Amino acid sequence: MASGNAIRGSRVGAGPMGEAERGDTAPRIRVSYWCARGHESRPSFAEEAGVEPPEIWDCPRCGLPAGQDKDDPPAAPRTEPYKTHLAYVKERRSDEDGEAILTEALEALRRRRGETS
Known part of the structure; x- marks a missing residue:
């Protein structure tokens, strides 16, 4: 006789294991950004969004603004x-x-x- 556990043999959080069940991922582009301290971050954006990636991105390491030009990153904001x-x-x-x-x-x-x- 069963013990009344309807999801026997499964674990909590178990779900589909591959793209076949989830569907294909959207095509992505990765854009490099550099901050004044030389950190590089590469966020990804959906290609199909039809929007250009932003010119400025906040560096996840130090919080300074980062730009797409490695040789000329944006200057740190001046705090009064x-x-x-x-x-x-x-x-x-x-x-x-x-x-x-x-x-x-x-x-x-x-x-x-x-x-x-």
Whole structure:
């Protein structure tokens, strides 16, 4: 008598074993990309998509942009250093403006406290 296991003799995840059951794979083209550090990556694209492969591809090793020209890869993007709030304020205001604002704020503070200068 059977033990009630309907998939006896099979393992979990078992499926078709070849292209005959799955069908043929789509024709692919491989394109080489090089980053500024000299890494080569070769992603594949479907030929039948009718779209040109992208000019820039992110390098899977270092994350820099990679291009199709080995001798002239794209430059690494320039990252701006972190700026504090004060640095942004200094970009917008001159030293004279800062002095005037500070003087005005100190006078208002002294008036509220009841101090005289």
